Amino acid sequence: MQRDYCDRVSSRLLVPFIQSLRSQKGCWATLSAIFLLGLSAGSSVAADRKDITLQVGVEQRFGSKPTDALALQAQSGDRLTFLFETEGKPQTVTGTSATLDVVQQPLPEPALQERVVLTTHRSFESAEDSASRWQAQGIPVEVAQPERWQVWAKRETYSTPLLRRLLLQSLQERGIQTAYIDTQVLPKQPRASLVVNGYRYTRDRIEIASGQGVIQVTQKSGDKNRHLYTGSLRLQPNTYGTYTLVNQVPLEAYLRGVVPYEIGTWAVQPVLEVQAILARTYALRNLRRFAIDGYQLCADTQCQVYNGITGAHPATDRAIAATRGKVLTYNNELVDAVYSSSTGGITAPFNDVWSGAERPYLKAVIDSVGTPWDLSRQSLADEKNFRRFISQTKGFNEAGGELFRWRIESPKETLNRDLRRYLTTIKSPLATFKTIQRLDVAQRSPAGRVLKLTVTTDAGKVELAKDNILVALYAPNSTLFYLEPLYGMNRVLKGYTFIGGGFGHGVGLSQTGTYHLGKLGWSSDRILSFYFPGTQLQPINNTITFWRDDRGKASGG
Known part of the structure; x- marks a missing residue:
């Protein structure tokens, strides 16, 4: 029955595409794709490599x-269309507005619900590197973000309580103390509901x-933010x-909701082009x-701030079009x-903040058009040099900036x-400490970043590394600091x-520094070469590698 319905809706022109989808995900994926092809703006134009559709979790x-x-609200004169399954068959409903809510179902x-958490991280970059290391030890893993980034033992592999506990026991016998089993017993589960035209449909997956x-989405509780999204939406x-x-949104349309929020709209054109x-x-x-x-990306600072086209602006639109x-x-x-907002006068090499392979184009750069500091002669790993560097307030691109x-x-x-909260989150046995006795910068990089901070407590010592320092202690704005008791x-x-x-x-790039360079008349190409030395600007094409996995295999392009 399901196959017959798929056959009926398949047109001759879409047969190759439909067959491909059917082989991958069955009738549901097939119908969803046809639905989106028929109703999304610009669907009659074949997408090129420059207008890739992104999947953004908003x-x-x-x-x-x-x-x-x-x-959910349609624009004036428009209607929303919803596609979901009812008893295994696709159902379509239309309306000018609707509500999505949740019902706690006993x-x-x-x-x-259990998973083996191997490590916890502040950033995806460090989590991905950790995942590669676990993979190299023969443990299948997956990267997740329940709140902070975590590396989990792959749930499909460790699918029973016994297998999970045997893995944890094996790790503990090897002296690995970061792993633990996260266990939750759930008496209820939320079920999503769509309310449209006075009818309620409780479904797990809804295409919109x-x-x-263009679809308007407004939060009905909390801050009641309102966003306009181009493309289409899917609840999953x-x-x-x-x-x-x-939000399923074309790449260039996505940028209209990112650039104004990440750099502002008042900067000169080259600065806006750099951000684009x-x-x-x-x-x-x-x-x-x-x-x-x-899905692929989030809409907050763990990726890039994305608010749909609500704040799209002619100035940033011009920069996006120009690039x-x-x-x-x-x-x-x-x-x-x-x-980042501000580097503090020197950019940090990749490995000063995150774990993973070094990026040759992300190295220490004195953020100045002059020479206020000679890093080759005055390493900031030396504590006296570092304190003198921090005492300097003139000659830098960011000089005068608030941060x-x-x-x-x-x-x-x-x-x-702060420390107790952090240690509790990562299930550390030292979380029961009573008081901190002292803090010491145990290691500083030549670019001045704190690589290791030792916290001595009454229960023992805690070693905080790189960006995890900013998770454990809320006080510092960056890892470019020194301490005074x-x-x-x-x-x-x-x-x-x-x-600090x-x-x-x-x-990488300092947004505050970029403002200054833009005012000096620097072009977008020159600004990018300054912060990312040795790089090249290219149009998107099929020869470019997007990224490499933990085995060095190239993806994308």
């Missing part, structure tokens, strides 16, 4: 709260499109027992981030096109709370002052 944990609800008996290709289950609303090129490159380089959940299809490459492979230099005091009670009466330690510069990871 609501990643829909249903995590019982009050979660989204209002289970016949509580469900056990409109004739004009995720790995964490909730749902993700995915980096945002495009970053998106294509990171299509694998959410493979575990069946259409251009990406930044190194040896014909897309670069890790990372950027270029900072001084933050943190009481010991706050440090205790704060003493009370009788020289009793009462906290620490963090003195920059905001964020500091790798």
Whole structure:
């Protein structure tokens, strides 16, 4: 019956495409694809390599709260079309508006949800490198983001409680203390519901499109944000027992919702062009981030901030159009096109912040058009040199910026709370400590970043490495800092002052520095060459490698 329906809706022109989809995912994928081809804006035009369709999770944990609800609205004179299955058959419903919400459905008996968490990370970059290392040890893994990034033992391989516990026992016998079993017993599960035209449809997967290709989505609780999304939407289950609303959007349209929010709209044209090129490159380089959940990118700072076309602006639209299809490459492979608000006067090499293979184009660059510091003669690994560097406030591209230099005091009670929260999250046996006794910078890189921070507590020592320092301790704005103890009466330690510069990871381009270079009249090409030395600008083409997996196999292009 299902096969017959698929055969009826297949037109002669779509037969090769339909057969391909059917072989991969069955009738549901076939019908969804036809639905999107017929209703998405611009569907009559064949997509080229410069207009790849992205899958962006715009609501990643829909249903995590019982009050979660989204209002969907068509544009004036338009209608929304919804496609889902009813008793194994496709059903289509139309309307000018609708609501998505969740119902907490009791289970016949509580469900056990378990996974072996091998490591926890602040960033995808470090998690992916960790995954490669576990794979090399013969343990199949997958990268997930329930909250922080984690590497899980592959659930299909370790599919029973016994197998999971045998794996954990084996790891503990080898002295590996980072792994643990995350166990949850679920008495209920959220079920997504679509309310349209007065009828409620409870479904796990819903395709949503409109004739004009623009859909308004408004949160009905919380901050009640309103977004306009081009392309189409899909509500689908995720790995964490909730749902993700995915925006299927062409690459160049996606950039209209990224560039204004990442760089602003008031910068000069070359600066906006730089951001457009980096945002495009970053998106294509990171299509694998959410493979575990069946989409590609998120819409927050764990990827790039994306708010649909709500804030699209003529200035950023011009920059996107002027750079259409251009990406930044190194040896014909897309670069890790990372950027941050402020570097603090020196960009961080990739391995100063994350784990993984070194990126030759991401190295320490003094963020200045002059020579306020000679790194070849004055290594910032030396503590005296580093303190002198931080004391300098002139001659840098970011000079005068709000976050270029900072001084933050943190009481010991706050440090205790932050560290305890972090250790509890990673299931550390030291999470029961009572008080921090001292902090020490154990290792600093030649570019000044803290590579290792030792925290001595009454229960033992905790070693914090690279960007995990910023997870465990909220006080510093970056890892470019030094410490000064704060003493009370009788020289009793009462906290620490963090003195440093920059905001964020500091790798790659400085947005604050780029503003300055743009005002000096630098072109977009020159700015990119400054922050990413040795790279080349290219149009997207079939010879470019998007990324390489843990075995060095190339993907994309």
